[in-house]
Amino acid sequence: MTHTEHVDVLIVGAGISGIGAAYYLQQEHPGRSYAILEARGATGGTWDLFRYPGIRSDSDLHTFGYEFKPWRDEYAIATADKILAYLRETVDENGIERRIRFHHKVLGAAWSSVESRWTVDVERDGEMIQISADWLFCAGGYYRYDQGYTPEFPGRERFTGQIVHPQHWPEDLDYTGKKVVVIGSGATAVTLIPAMAPTAGHVTMLQRSPTYVMPVPAKDGFANAAKKLLGDKRGYALTRRKNILKQRSVYVLCQKYPAAARRLIRSINAKQLPAGYPVDEHFNPTYNPWDQRLCAVPDADLFKSLSDGSASVVTDRIATFTENGILLESGRELEADIIVTATGLQIQLFGGMGLTVDGEPVNPAETVAYKGIMLSGVPNFAFAFGYTNSSWTLKVGLLCEHFCRLLSYMDAHGFDAVRPEVLDTAMPTLPLIDFGAGYVSRSAAELPRQGVDGPWQMTMNYTADVETLRHGPVTDSHLRFSARVAAAEPVAAR
DSSP states (O other), X not given: OEEEEEEEEEEEOOSHHHHHHHHHHHHHOTTSOEEEEESXXXXXXXXXXXXXXXXXXXXXXXXXSOTTSOOOSSBSSOBHHHHHHHHHHHHHHTTOGGGEEETEEEEEEEEETTTTEEEEEEEXXXXXXXXXXXXXXXXXXXXXXXXXXXXXXXXXXXXXXXXXXXXXXXXXXXXXXXXXXXXXXXXXXHHHXXXXXXXXXXXXXXXXXXXXXXEEOSBOHHHHHHHHHHOHHHHHHHHHHHHHHHXXXXXXXXXXXXXXXXXXXXXXXXXXXXXXXXXXXXXXXXXXXXXXXXXXXXXXXXXXXXXTTSEEEEEOOEEEEOSSEEEETTSOEEEOSEEEXXXXXXXXXXXXXXXXXXXXXXXXXXXXXXXXXXXXTXXXXXXXXXXXXXXXXXXXXXXXXXXXXXXXXXXXXXXXEEEEOOSOTTOOOEESSOOOOHHHHTTGGGSOEEOSSGGGSOOOOHHHHIIIIIISOSOOTTEEEEOSOTTOOOEEOO
């Protein structure tokens, strides 16, 4: 196998997290060499991969965007093309593209304590090569890019129409005047319905159970006014602080007063729908608000489609697919020309790569996340996982800052390697993601764990993370540092 190059830091993934990691690394450690390995042929990750109608963010871009690059568009809830342009502008402005190796899929990585480096197996256009690195930074997101999740539907083979998963949307799909059934009730489904309804004959959202849906303004009046008064940079910073506080306040309200939050959301939904609409049947979940992620619909577009009759919601269970559509357990049959299975993602951390440490395979499920950025027992390995209860990028930015601070500490003290270690083998642990979504529960047993406090807790609180990741010490008793000298013994941080 051909060894092509060695870099100080190897970033996996050229999406929003990988581009952000590259920026922070360039700013804080301009002398370090790095490369970004991207399995696909383009930057942008999710925002280049998904092509279904209406695809957009479900977080405002003043917090989903980078802290270092103002979001200048008047729309706070943005479509994929605008987000992709923003990401690629970031790449161009900072000379990042020359560091990206496209069509490089990481298959596995092996750590050698003797050499204090990773050797990474990569597939490049069908050829197997190796790249070595002092550090691995996994920024490839949390789901499989090649395959979405579709349950086994009885009778699927009988359906004579077309079945489509949003993750693999055909460019030539013509749904003009056709009857479309969208299976699902999450962010993808509530995006597809209003996007397809004006063109399709009728769109039905078929859900097994309701999801919380909240209308939000597509434009942030405060943000646009602040930008005019204060300029792009200061206006963006002020709006970002405002929206961080707003996101946290909504989450805390829902967690602390779930009954009141439920009533408020129901009231808002009812005002957006025609009189007599069965709100409780279709928009009143059994779980509490923010036990799963709230679905945001800009300018109430979903409710407008339901109100004008171009779309409808059916809450029922699928008995079987038929030749002409879907037979429900209630006995009702939904006719369809096209069925869209907006049934979720398949979680896959670290791009599916296998890891070994000194020849021993790493089972992620047996590791514990340290500060949400490293894994117990795995040296010089960092990963980016954002917030589930707020904008993803808020957390990723802080993780990148902390990573750079850790590198600076190691440089200053002559260390080449570091690994977290769980000191208390009886330490209680929890699932990495404390979230009720189906795609999370399906994969929980395969994911790393988290502790219940201290650096082992997977914090979902931006204010707390600012104190820990931006201002707190980079070292503690759980980290073991070592230098690339055979006789040197690992030392604990003091």
